[in-house]
Amino acid sequence: MKYSLLVLDISSLNMLSSSVVEDSWFENFIIPSSKKDLKRVVVGDVIYIISKNSDIDSKFLVINLEIFSDSEDKNSGFDRLVTVALSELGTNIRINAKWGAFKEGHFISIYSMTAAKGQGSRYYFNTFPDEYDNVIYAYSKLDQMSKFSQTDLKIKKFRNFTNSLLDALEAPSLENTDVLDENTGIVLLSPSSFMHFGNETLQEWLQNKLTGEQLAFVNRPLDAPVRLKGPAGSGKTVALAIKCLNDFFKKIDEGIYPKFAFITHSQELARHVVTDMFSVLDPSDNWKDISKGELWIGSLYELAQEKLGYQNKAIVPLSLDGREGMSLQIDFIKEAIRYLKKDLRFKTSILPKCSKYFSDRFKSENIDDFVIDISNEFSSTIDADRIKKGTPEAESYVNGRRYNYQMMLDKIEDRRAVLEIHAKYTDLLRDMNTLSMDQMIADFNNHIRSNEWQFSQKYSREDPRSEGFDAIYVDEFHYFNSSERMSFRPLFQPEAFNNDKPPLFMAYDFKQSTRDLNIANFFKKVEIGETQGLELTKVFRSTPEIAAFLQDLDSAFPPLDLAEEWGGYSGSAQTETGATPELRCYGSQIQLVDETFRQALHAANLIGGRNVAVLCLNPELFDTYIRAGRTQDKYAPVTGRDEFIAIKSNIKKPVFSMPEYVAGLQFDSVFIMHVDQLDLSDDELINRQRRFISSTYLGASRASKKLVLSCCYDRGGPSRILNSALANGTLVRTEFDI
Structure with a gap:
């Protein structure tokens, strides 16, 4: 039978968000028998996968199945529909910034596929279809960006849902006794299949599974910054996630609306590991309920783009993932150097005045190390201080004092050469209509220190205009450069500080970092004063x-x-x-x-x-x-x-x-x-x-x-x-x- 609409509620959306859906699933939409709390119901040509406890006031995603008729990658597209629905139906899940979300009134559109597969086509959503405020309707897929007012809203088809909902709620589930679970087309995943995390709940971890070292960290009060150090496989991310969720629920129990952030260097680590962990720790997914508290999860770069409003300004950063962004920046720096190696003015007027050490590194066929040093100089100094060639700030940079975290540039002419490389580098970025990660973080650091940011903190914490967090948990802290580490202090609500100390919890292992590090002064750039240190010594990953x-x-x-x-x-x-x-x-x-x-x-x-x-x-x-x-x-x-x-x-x-x-x-x-x-x-x-x-x-x-x-x-x-x-x-x- 050919179905016209697929209807999912919050329970089925949560299940599908942590599963891999194969193309064969779209033929009959069968759910595994292990999901006893869900039911599959067909009313006319509308198929429902909903909780057995759903009622007329539950929240639903309605999908016009025509949008999958010509899809080459239904799995990826379906994952995007589920994520958009969860983000709009009152959960702490957010739309991936790479999907190019555009919002106008009650309408949203996103790219239907990744950049690698072409980004022309878009999915279109109505968050208030036929004036239903508990339903989001994925109504169309178009080959290019179109004004919402010019799209066919498919309301007549949507009414097949509203006319069949009561019957679906009352109907028993269809049995699939002739279909084995492995043939349903759904691969149910959990962090145990992805990160060897296990399936224990938050309470089981707190009562039985945490080591003494981990428990000491989890029980630290929210009155001072804490560093959590440990080798790979020692459970740093686990302890950080458990502490975050435990503290979050404690605040809710105290009658406080908490605003927490779990920040990573990697966008995908946050999206596909941390969120999965939270769902295992809290099987009821109460942490997603934004009416109880805000738990922001993502990379620092996602947060920067969101707070700067780049999406509404058509400004595109290189990436929202730290490692990927650094790699792309290095490619642009290499291209700038290749250009200057051929540039007559640079070769005859600038390079001959540089030190032999700098000149030899610039001329070398293997410039990988040189480029990494240049990249660190850009991020730690030039972009961080918004220095441009030919400005008074540039002269201060050229003639000023050098610090041990900066690149070794002994001669003034070496520094002028670096500014030439930076100028060409920014020209290349501008030609591509993009901003580097360092440029975005520099903008972000200015924004969160602005009068506008401070003004926004006067609103009540439940107000969506209110900015700042009560507590921040940072994983992979060893990957953040000096400018990025300066972003954390201003992100706190004023009342979060205790004697000028914010509740910032940082997990790190310097030996996993492939960046150049000034470790002796690493935490000074965070600007939070003295921090408490704890160490995990037991390894649970490796033999x-x-x-x-x-x-x-x-x-x-x-x-x-x-x-x-x-x-x-x-x-x-x-x-x-x-x-x-x-x-x-x-x-x-x-x-x-x-x-x-x-x-x-x-x-x-x-x-x-x-x-x-x-x-x-x-x-x-x-x-x-x-x-x-x-x-x-x-x-x-x-x-x-x-x-x-x-x-x-x-x-x-x-x-x-x-x-x-x-x-x-x-x-x-x-x-x-x-x-x-x-x-x-x-x-x-x-x-x-x-x-x-x-x-x-x-x-x-x-x-x-x-x-x-x-x-x-x-x-x-x-x-x-x-x-x-x-x-x-x-x-x-x-x-x-x-």
Whole structure:
């Protein structure tokens, strides 16, 4: 039978938001038998999937099924419809800023697919159809942006819902005894299948499962900032999420309308991991009820775009994910340098006056480290202070004092050259009609220190015009640069401070950061004064054998002035024993690639694709392998942190990515490619060494049961960072045909 409308209520929307829906589901819309609280009802040509307790006042999403008639990716499109509905029906779920939402009155439109697949077509929604204020109606999909007044609202079809609702509420559920759960077309997911989180509720964690270290953190009062340090797999994100939700509900129980924020560096980590955690901790999804309190979840960059109102101003930032944005900024900087290498004025009038050290780095064929240093200079100083070439601020920058967190630019002419690079870089961004992440954060930092922001805080906390939070929980704090760290203090409500100390809770592990860090002064930029520090030492992700390898890898970090915050590896594994991590040495690069993917595919066939990851340490080789024909169809690519949903839905093939893109996730088996000495020659800069080891550490710490590293002799053989582990037997070496 062909259905005209699909009707979902809040209960089914919550279930579907944490599931993967396959194309076959759209044929009969069958729900798994395990969902006893839902019922499937057909009235005429309208199909309902609703709670057995739904009534006429429940909140509904009504979908005109015509919008899927020509869809190539129904799963992704359907996920967008569900998210928009949850965001508009009074929950703390928000529309992904990348979807280009446009609102006018009671109408909304969003892009129907990702930029990679083309963004011309849009979904159209009516949030007040036929004057029903508890219904959102997804009524159309059009090939291009159209004025709402010029769209067909399909109200006649919508009335098939209103005319059949009472019958649907009273009808029993249709039975599907002839359909096995695995054939329904829905893959029910939970964080246990994505992050090995488990299915315990908030109360079960508080009563039975938290360690003493975690409980000490969760029980800290909201009267001072607290730092939570711990190695990968120690449960930092878990403890932070539990504390956030526990504090949130305590405020509600006290009769207070709380305004909390859970902020991450990664948009997708917030959207697909943290929100899933909260739904497991609170199965009733009370945390989503915005009438009880506001719990904002997302990346710092999403928050900045939202508060700056960029969407309504047609201003597009490079990204809303920190890691992806940094990568894109680096691409623009490289392009600016390539341009200036050919520019006659720069080559003859500016570069010859620079120091030999700067000039050699600029002229080098391998400018990766130079570009990262330039990027850090832009974010920490030039964009942060809104410095432009030819201004008085630029002269102050050129002639002023240098600080230890800045790039080494000994001569004034070096600094003038950097300003030339920045000028070309901003020209390229302007040509693309976009803002860099650093430019957006600079605008944001000005906005949240403005009179307008302070004025908005006079409204009552329930008023949507009110700005600021009562408490802020920040995950992946080690990824934020100095300008970004300055954003947190102004985000608090004035009454949140206790003796000038805000309730800011920060989880971090400096060894996972591939940014250059001035750790000794890291927390000074947060401008919150003295902070309390707690440390988690028990590791729940990795086997004792993997933890022992990480401890030996830790000894390879170069001796830097990192203060006591760095410390040695403190992880003590609390899991069952497993195999010793293995280093596989191949004669050639081709042999390494072929064998690694063969082994990963075999593992994926045994334990499922989403449980296996192949991680490449070298960015250039990763891009090469993504494009290479010999590796096609052997993996599910994850080329950015906005592709977490691809990991969720991946069943048969291993994930292929880089460590930075899967930070925050874990896999049963991890294969790390190219721990090669060529990428760490003896004359490398210390920061380069630290970044390479951090990337290896980040990748290895994603593994929970099996860890395999690989190198090849045509790229120098095994990196020296593995010497300690090999000598101590925490890494076993296997030679393949050379």
